[in-house]
Amino acid sequence: MSSFQDKSFSNMEDLYPVPFPDDVPIAKLETISLNKLLSNNEVEAQRLFNVCKGSGFFYLDMMDHEIGRKMWEDACYACRSGQAVLPITPMTTKKAYKARTGVKVLDRGYQTGAVNDDGQPRDSEMFMVPQTEFFSNEPLGFELPPWLAPHEERFKNAMSSGNIVANVILSILEGKLELPPGALTNIHKLTDSSGDFIRVLRYPGTDLGAEIDPLRFPPHRDAVSIAILFTWLGGLQITDEEAAFAVPESSWRWVKPVPGTAVVNLGDAMEVFTNKLLKSGLHRVIKAPGLQRAHDKYSVLIVARPEDSTPMRSFSSPVIPEGTEEQKSAPIYSSIEWGHNKIKALQDFIDKLQSARAGKTENLERSWTAPKSGSGIDVLEGCPVGLVTHYRTKAEH
Ligand SMILES: [Fe+2]
Secondary structure: OOHHHHOOOOOOHHHOOOOOOOOOOEOOOOEEEHHHHHOOOHHHHHHHHHHHHOOOEEEEEOOOOHHHHHHHHHHHHHHHHHHHHOOOOOHHHHHOOOOOOOOOOOOOEEEEOOEOOOOOEOOOEEEEEEOHHHHOOOOOOOOOOOOOHHHHHHHHHHHHHHHHHHHHHHHHHHHHOOOOOOOOHHHOOOOOOOOOEEEEEEEOOOOOOOOOOOOOOOOEOOOOOEEEEEEOOOOEEEEOOOOOOOOOHHHEEEOOOOOOEEEEEEOHHHHHHOOOOOOOOOEEEOOOOHHHHHOOEEEEEEEEOOOOOOEOOOOOOOOOOOOOHHHHHOOOOEHHHHHHHHHHHHHHHHHHHHHHHHOOOOOOOOOOOOOOOOOOEEEOOOOOOOOOOOEEEHHHO
16 A cells, blocks of 8 residues: 555644744634535625635635535645655656646646755645646546556546635626626636646755745746645745735735635636736745744645636626726737746746846746747836735736
């Protein structure tokens, strides 16, 4: 029996080796009940809508409904799979699982940054499993590499559960936005051709005295509709105070993992669809706080993105602000072009920052292709260390 089969869903204590410290600033997030959302509880639906118009981040209680309990269990099993393969699979084998070379990026493949002499990642590593390749109505001939293939059912289960939960949220939001039923849910189907994926991340434990690197993955917003995160140790941070282009270091707040809940955030796609009525949450991920930093940290992220051909423009409704003339005349990208352009701009910016800091160009083994016809993305140039980058498509200005 392999090690991942030994550790059961019912015994997750090892994922919480050290309590979350009580002397760090913690973000105050609302907890939304999945059970109440599924029961058409109007008060809870309004709470969800308010949160999505505010920080865009919330805890979703997965334990109060069968659908949520299944998703929590699926996510725990996906985490167990990551634990089983990431520390022991040779780096050359992991790196052979490549990201897509076309326009659909970051929905599959393995990624890491600098690698230590012992072959372990210095800061983090992750792999993505694409959703469309497993759920499309047409067979696409995709196969996971041998080191991940034995875990395929777990990833599929988690993505299937994630799509159900994402659509519960989207169906509430389309009602609150006074959109026709299906306006959002019909472009987030499990079988759609889209950039949906599950990602398993590992952040190796480090010496407690090691410096936290705030730029390993700088502040950003996600190029998705909805992101559902399961994590057992700290590291995710959001901010309560947002300036136009900079967030003071002191304003970052830790998101404390709460057993039985997912951390959900809206992404940039929802800002586009609602002309910024709903908010895409700014966040960053750094090393775990306090004593937790000494331990390997795993996270499981499941995202929903719009179907590939979806035009990325605001819906019209009585509650969605009308766009400016400039917005109306801006080019409209398809979801797949839009997502690719945003992710490429972010990754290019990370590479540039890291290269500038290292005084040399780091080979991060990107596999990006050039945007098709003008990226439509403005990325702030010369953003100094410790300040936030700010990404907006021209259409969103
Ligand atoms: Fe993110």
